[in-house]
Amino acid sequence: MTSATKAKFKSLDAYKNAQGSFRFLPFKFIKLDNERYILTNIAGEFIVLDKFDFNKIRDRSLEMDSDLYHKLKSKHFIYDDSSTVAIDLLALKYRTKQSFLDGFTGLHMFVVTLRCDHSCPYCQVSRQNEDTEKFDMSEEDALKALLFTFKSPSPLIKIEFQGGESLLNFKLIQFIVLKAKEMNQSIGKQIQFVIATNLSPVNDEILDFCDEHEILISTSLDGPEFLHNKNRPKAGNDSYQRAIAGINFVKSKLGPDKVSALMTTSLESLKYPREIIDEYISQGFNAIFLRSLSPYGFAIKTKSFDMYNTDAWLDFYKTSLAYIIEINKNGYFFVEQYTALILQKMLTPFATGFVDLQSPSGIGISAIVFNYDGDVYASDESRMLAEMEDKSFRLGNLKENSYQEIITADILVDALQNTILEGVPMCSDCAFLPYCGSDPIYHAATQGDMIGHKAKSGFCKKNMGVFKHIIKLLEDDLEAREVMMRWIRV
Template identity: 55%
Template sequence: MSKFRKLEFYEQQRPYDLLPFKFDRLNDDEYVITNMAGEYHVIPETLLEPLISKTLPLSSELFPTLRAKHFIRFTTEQAPLQLLALKVRTRLSRLAQFTNLHIFVVTLRCDHSCPYCQVSRQSENTGEFDMTPQMAEKSLDFVFRSPNPAIKIEFQGGEPLLNFEMVKYVVVEAKKRNIKEGRDLQFVIATTLSLLNDEVLAFCKEHNIVLSSSLDGPMDLHNANRPRPGRDSHQRFEEGLEKARAALGFDQVSALMTTTDKSLLRVREIIDEYLRLGFDGIFLRTLSPYGFAIKTKKFMSYDTDRWLEFYKEGLDYIIELNKSGVRFVEQYSSLVLTKMLTSSDPGFVDLMNPAGAGIAAIVFNYDGAVYASDESRMLAEMGDHTFRLGNIIEQSYEEIILSDQLLDALENSFTLSAPMCSDCAFEPYCGAEPVFHHAMHNDMVGRKPESSFCKRNMGIFKHLIGLMESDAHVKRIFMGWANRC
């Protein structure tokens, strides 16, 4: 029988190896380190050099935490390598399922004239901008070629309710096909709710269709951002919301806001409006550089720093609400926190690696054109067809999915090899957004030091980590948000 070794044996320094990690300054005194699986830890500046030089003493309080989070391992250990690899595989497992979201642009017609709209909308009576049954059938052929066990079909426009007959046609035909396919089939209509009526609600209830709408804030702000004839956009939204909740269920209607220059000083009022109308969260969304947002110069009405002030003020208010017992979520933060605090990837297209274009979401335009993402379609409306993958009438599934337009975008959006992304400590939480960078810099990789996408996200990532490090109550709130996705 072997004897216990003397205490001095266990106290002596054992050699350790560094597992792959990156670091960035969090503030004047601390660094944040992250590994390939998205685990992070904040360490004092004075301990970074000893950690990297492998002179961190075993007696350091930091040592067991770094081992548990797979930043270091003892030289002879194999389990940390296997566990780290398992975590990375888990985070990337969604990629094997391929395309889940299929967007049908059933019309470009719209009854609103939003100055920041990302789509080249058409007047209500311009029927040549409607999807035809032939286009819908070909698009459905494509949809059910996806290997994903869950299929979501989202109807967009314009205002899709202006071509509601096509919405009905696609839903009925998709459900017929799904009798054989057996997929988890879901439907969403992206609508302003202004044209909602009993026929629409009855059909949505029968087929379990979810409604996704838009709310920019209190009545005066919403009506200014989303004008329509009669200046009653907000009134119609609120009336439609009440009808939809009564007919379909309270949680079957969601809302999305867009931040304009008029919104910047009113974030608390905007959040209060969401609370007043019974929503349990808000997505504090910035303007995108596409469509009318560019033509009307709305995209340039504020810079990234000003939007981050707006976001941080809104997040502080939401945290106050949660601390007082009101459960309310900032939804973009929730997506980021899911990647920071869990082993899951929520599959949000803008934060996917490689980009979610084509492999997470794909768009079938009213004219048969297929685009890599909703933003790609918006870019095409401006005359740039870089991300047009083909036409549903002219090309097969294989030709579209294996097109150079899609493969080039995916290759350029792989953050582990993209210049500057590969060295960034926040790479595990971010995406590359090739469509955005092409629109802004005429380069799919983009010029990262000038990228508002990078600046905005890095500001958010650092802010969220800083809040969790400084307040344990906030971290508990954020853990709840992360595990809700």
């Protein structure tokens, strides 16, 4: 080829932005520490910049086509006249992130009984004497609840059996599962069943039924024996033994992937991060969900939610996470699920189906609760509050109200309006908005209104702390970053 051919090609400079100016796309920022800022765009992509670079943006003294310029452009924080497709892509990503709203209510919780064989001081639902059948859900209400469930436009329906101890009313569980399947024959939704249980009443008959109908088991495991039994007092003081025996029983009959465990964090738990994680690993689990204690039910009555502050929980979280990351580095795959959910929000284009961190809140529109007496609540937390005589989040009753009346109840619409973070004071300016949510029931319970003053909110403090910690790990600890990247589900 000749130099004449060569001359037909133009240089890179000929394709750069001729105008020499750029415009901002919507983004927010917050200090990460004294030296650095976190910037997030509306689709949740983030960049950490030192003060020096950040000031260049603030002063609009960015150099065109510098590395920083390209970084901001590639991640859709700025755009210029040479390309406008950033807006199309950002719109698409934003739509994807909000796609949890498409399906409407997926999770339907059936409180089949309030009876329980345990008497846990932090119990989030007031338990009743074990043989008082007036705290059982009736077949009539269960049928009405199913009709309600199938009115949801969601193609994926999850039915979760709750208590009390749900298995104390196993007959009703059987009734609901069989009825749901029968009704679904002409509807054709995808249905998944989960039984939340402490596993102490579990037996062959129950597990055979679970096997036949592909029902998953969700149980409680608070940590090693001394801690679990302290958290979960029961006649005979054998809660741990029964839970472990139950877990192994389920694994052997249904398979290890059919049982998961949830922990409740008590004041006592905070002292034993490593022991709790070791216990989960020795029971063969590959994941733990580090939960904080929520201020409902007996937890509020006994003021036990007041007994440790958010800082103490954050310390517990950070210590636990460091230990878990270490375990992963040493070759054992083990996920901290709260962190994994947040990583999914930060590092992937996907929406998460996590009710607690959504804007608007997932109450009613992602999850809904049918109480044993036919009352319908917007969330598990609302019915816990109701058991303490605060029925303000009761949406109606299956016997008295239609689907339309319940789903458009003033209290639900109000609560949803008050949890659209984009319009909530302090949240609307917060860089963590794309990752966060709002819990109207928590704020109503602790501050007397559904929005709450975020500076005084434990919910805000906790999540801010978690977000910052995760971003610091991603930025500063390459090995931790590698481990955490493996937790993302794609």
